[in-house]
Amino acid sequence: MKKNLLKTHKNKAFCIACACFLLAGSGMCLFLPKAEYSYMERRRLAAMPKLSADAVRSRRFMSDFESYAADQFPCRDSFRMLKALAAGGLFFRQDNNGIYAAGGHLCAMEYPMDEASLRNAADRFRFICETYLSDSNHVYLSVIPDKNCFLAKGHGRLSMDYALFEEKMAAFSDFAQYISISDLLEKDDYYRTDPHWRQEKVTDVAKRLAQSMGAQPQEAQSIGAQSIGAQPRETGLFADTTAHTLELDFYGAYYGQAALPFAPDSISYLMNHTIETCSAYDWQNKKQIPVYDLEKAEGRDAYEMFLGGSLSLVTIDNPNAQSDKRLVLFRDSFGSSIAPLLADGYQQVTLVDIRYLAPEMLGQFLDFEGCDVLFLYSTLVLNHSDTLK
Numbered sequence: 001m002k003k004n005l006l007k008t009h010k011n012k013a014f015c016i017a018c019a020c021f022l023l024a025g026s027g028m029c030l031f032l033p034k035a036e037y038s039y040m041e042r043r044r045l046a047a048m049p050k051l052s053a054d055a056v057r058s059r060r061f062m063s064d065f066e067s068y069a070a071d072q073f074p075c076r077d078s079f080r081m082l083k084a085l086a087a088g089g090l091f092f093r094q095d096n097n098g099i100y101a102a103g104g105h106l107c108a109m110e111y112p113m114d115e116a117s118l119r120n121a122a123d124r125f126r127f128i129c130e131t132y133l134s135d136s137n138h139v140y141l142s143v144i145p146d147k148n149c150f151l152a153k154g155h156g157r158l159s160m161d162y163a164l165f166e167e168k169m170a171a172f173s174d175f176a177q178y179i180s181i182s183d184l185l186e187k188d189d190y191y192r193t194d195p196h197w198r199q200e201k202v203t204d205v206a207k208r209l210a211q212s213m214g215a216q217p218q219e220a221q222s223i224g225a226q227s228i229g230a231q232p233r234e235t236g237l238f239a240d241t242t243a244h245t246l247e248l249d250f251y252g253a254y255y256g257q258a259a260l261p262f263a264p265d266s267i268s269y270l271m272n273h274t275i276e277t278c279s280a281y282d283w284q285n286k287k288q289i290p291v292y293d294l295e296k297a298e299g300r301d302a303y304e305m306f307l308g309g310s311l312s313l314v315t316i317d318n319p320n321a322q323s324d325k326r327l328v329l330f331r332d333s334f335g336s337s338i339a340p341l342l343a344d345g346y347q348q349v350t351l352v353d354i355r356y357l358a359p360e361m362l363g364q365f366l367d368f369e370g371c372d373v374l375f376l377y378s379t380l381v382l383n384h385s386d387t388l389k
Helices: 001-031 055-058 062-070 076-089 114-134 162-172 202-210 253-258 273-277 335-347 359-364
Strands: 098-102 105-108 138-144 241-247 269-270 279-282 285-291 311-319 327-332 348-352 372-378
Touching: 055 062, 098 253, 105 253, 114 162, 114 372, 138 162, 138 202, 138 311, 202 335, 269 273, 273 335, 311 335, 327 335, 335 348
Parallel strands: 138 372, 327 348, 327 372
Antiparallel strands: 098 105, 241 269, 279 285, 279 311, 311 348
16 A cells, blocks of 8 residues: 555656656746857757748648757757767767767768769869860869768778779869879868868978979068967978967867767967968958958857858969969868968969859959969868759
């Protein structure tokens, strides 16, 4: 009798606790302020849908409300982290939202190689060459491997054959001279919580690209190190360059997607006399921009400090260039951080992102006469080239 009574009390207590939890959660959902943007997930959150007879009949209201309730749930980020830890620690899942942790890095799973996507990318590049270029141009192509190249296979994740990837891309792009840079890179050349490479780690990549294109960066006078964390660079080319580390924590794109507790990165930028005197112009918004926008470093994505982030058309002018060579750099977001280093060997570097600017419109903005042309893209974009216009 006492056992049954005790069991009944336990059941009642459990039901009351669940009811309180649901009521508290519902009340918080209803009355707490609603966020418009998730800095963790780098996306806009769903807003409360408008109630109408048409929306109810079409079931759009219910679907939109479900998205709204999931996005605005109290302590959402904490629950996302709990779910990610449980997925890996209890259920031994190898990834969470397509992101896995390995070798001290967060990395997105990229598999398999999509040969049709590589062909499509090469066809878009070919269209540009056939439409705008002539014998006066020198055309180059280089592929930036994503972090999976250095992490996936050694940690039991599915991995593309990156050597074959480069071979295929070079073969499809027979209109360009291929410049291989993958042998210069390793996992620690990339941010631990972000897909991008670290600018201070890729001066050797910039050298190879510049030398292969016959644009030897000039030696400039040292400007010294002015900010906390500034460190002298190597001898030879870029010998005058110093790395300036910002006093902020950089949580990259993979941090929010993975929802795992992970130490932040630091973010640095390189400065020398040439970069200091360069000017940049954003043709998309029709305004001058700094080569390094330190205000954007404190915004949603610190990597956007490099030439303003994802812009369709940007020009860097080097008033101290020792030649009149010009470079048109077709690029993805990786190009934003290496372009200031390439400016050392050119009078002008124009960055074009055909994810936002259709190639058919380039003739309205660019003069290709006599310039070098470099297609510099990461495997992340080439393997999903439907993002190219």
